[in-house]
Amino acid sequence: MLGSRTTLDWPDGEERFPTSVCMDCAVRRDSLCGTLAGEDLIMLHKLGRRRRLRRGESIAWAGEESRGCANVLSGILKVSALTADGREQIVGLLYPSDFVGQPFVGSFEFTVTALGDAEICTFRKSDFEGFLSTRNGMTQALLRRTFDTLSDARKRMLLLGRQSASERIADFLLQTFERIGGYSASANGPVTFDLPLSRGAIADVLGLTIETVSRQMTKLKMAGVIALPGGRAVTILKRDALRRMADAA
Amino acid sequence: MLGSRTTLDWPDGEERFPTSVCMDCAVRRDSLCGTLAGEDLIMLHKLGRRRRLRRGESIAWAGEESRGCANVLSGILKVSALTADGREQIVGLLYPSDFVGQPFVGSFEFTVTALGDAEICTFRKSDFEGFLSTRNGMTQALLRRTFDTLSDARKRMLLLGRQSASERIADFLLQTFERIGGYSASANGPVTFDLPLSRGAIADVLGLTIETVSRQMTKLKMAGVIALPGGRAVTILKRDALRRMADAA
DNA sequence: CGCCCATTTGATCGAAGTCAAGGAACGTGG
DNA sequence: CCACGTTCCTTGACTTCGATCAAATGGGCG
Missing domain, CATH: 1.10.10.10 (Winged helix-like DNA-binding domain superfamily/Winged helix DNA-binding domain)
Structure with a gap:
């Protein structure tokens, strides 16, 4: 529904063996980082931190002023909006390789929660923004993903409204x-x-x-x-x- | 609702007088081009073409494979999705200074129609992509706008669903x-x-x-x-x- | 003035929500 | 291994909100 296709298989060949960088990452191919190689990948790797989420756990930085962003490694997360009296609408689903967060934007007004156990690769927002600022190709890739997510949301608006x-x-x-x-x-x-x-x-x-x-x-x-x-x-x-x-x- | 604030006033001072470039543009301050100046602005100006839309007129390139993108200069446009049997859902409203189109993405599955008479400044998609490719700042600005539009769409999903x-x-x-x-x-x-x-x-x-x-x-x-x-x-x-x-x- | 359009108002219907109860699947601990 | 509790799912009876069908009203303009 959101973004690009899911792949849970390991990449082939030598990438299969864990190394200090992201070579053993299950979603490297399809995630935003897939646009990177060599030196760049190593640099981004140093900024990221893996994190496990238990079923029902929300990503702490969602909705707060200090925030981050992340790639989904495994599991499925929901992006949801709530009314004041507690009614919930899921406004997006995040599958492995999907990106979460809004670099360069001040606030994120939704909650991101793991539907089952999940793993994500998180970045501090400011770190990620700094990294993007010198990589036009990656900014472009993120823009493309965001347009896809937007089209998806709009199609679902038709669903919900009509x-x-x-x-x-x-x-x-x-x-x-x-x-x-x-x-x-x-x-x-x-x-x-x-x-x-x-x-x-x-x-x-x-x-x-x-x-x-x-x-x-x-x-x-x-x-x-x-x-x-x-x-x-x-x-x-x-x-x-x-x-x-x-x-x- | 979508993107940034509307300003229909003319800029002050010398910008008020029409010149060969975009100096007399009513929405220059708030539109995506607002990030540009000098040489860059002149270059982008050469790629753009003004176009008038009559009430009810749709932008020709929406939905087709060969497409463009545009800035709204005046009037209000709707972005809408249709079911096979003709039910309509408006999935976005475009006010002056808003940007329409999806550079770097292959398809645009919605219809864009003027609600009243309107004016837009259009670009060929490929031209615009080429221009963005060497301007990380503008790509970033477009990314920021797109995140805002996405948040707006998601808030409206809550509205429509719940x-x-x-x-x-x-x-x-x-x-x-x-x-x-x-x-x-x-x-x-x-x-x-x-x-x-x-x-x-x-x-x-x-x-x-x-x-x-x-x-x-x-x-x-x-x-x-x-x-x-x-x-x-x-x-x-x-x-x-x-x-x-x-x-x- | 009279036509055309958008809007308002009324009467009725039906799809989905609400409330309530029962059943199946699963994990935990005895 | 089974009893128990929990959570999720299904089914039923009834209600309600908004859609539908239909008609009246009003406003702008040739």
Whole structure:
């Protein structure tokens, strides 16, 4: 949904062995740092610190005045906004290799929380800004990512403002499959994968309630469009039907 | 709502007189070009072309593969997304000095349309990319703007996903006032201004119908929170009441 | 003046929310 | 290994907010 594609595999060849720099990083290929090499990579590496997050833990600097930014190494995080009385809307999901934070901007008015255990590579905002300032290529890469994130947010605004519950669910299932499920052999064959989000989190992404999400999933199951083998697993049986439901009526 | 503040006044002093470059541009101070001076400004000026848009006219390059980008000089534009069956959601509003377009990104999946007559300063995307590539400061400035736009979109996702019709209207009135009305002498005194959007456009911004927008406005009028002097004019009588309604219940 | 448009108002309907209860899955400790 | 508690998910009954359908009102302009 946000930014570029996910890869959890290790890079091949000699990069596989841990070294003092980022050569053993699982997301090096796809993360923002992927634009760097040699000396630059070593310099950025010195500015970064790995950090583990437990399920439910929020990144401390989000919302505060002193802040940082980070790359997601593993796990999935949510970016969420809250109303004064506690209603929540998830405004973005962060997968491995995604970037979090807003260099050069004073405030960040959202909360970033790990949906499961996760690992991130954090930087002090000022350090990161200094680094970007002499690397136009990396600034450009971040700009490109940010435009992608913006387009994603805008598409979801259409979803939230104008689409029905069943359209939202269909869209979510397809999007999630494309993001984590990769591409199956046959373009329309059945595919099974685990949803990385609880029903509650799905509801918070789609602007619905848990009950509505559950009912819509049951409806899709009854219609033979999906199967629910148990746990968070989903099997998409009729991908084209789902696609038709996702846009239109 | 999007990006930086609006200024329609002319710059002071010698800049007031039209010259061959951008010295007479109404939005030079606040637009992205504001980061430029001297030689750079002249170079960018050579790449740009002014263009008038009539009310309802869409920017031709939006949605197409070959594209451009632009600064808004006057008027207000909408950025909108459509479902297959024609439902519309306005995902952004562009005021004078705002920037449109996504350099370094392949596709732009939204439509940009003038809400009234408008003027923009357009660039070929490739030209603009080339120009940015050697100006890290301007790339940074664009990045900053894009983060602001993203935060705005995310706040509106909370609005669309989790807030009631009355909260949406209250929020919209305050936001619009802050954007176009400027700040009044007394922080809480009554203020009058013209809404730059029709009821229909407001509905498309807020994910509601025309009728609901109208009814909510009437309700606010009856409650003595606002007055509707006629046309598109609104008077905010109890700004704090409106603020309270905008967030919470 | 009369037409065209935007807006308001009214009556009704339906999709999703709310409230409430029951069931399945999972981890922990006895 | 099982009993227990917790958390998540499903299902049911009812309510409500906003959408829809329809009509009336008002304002600007040729």
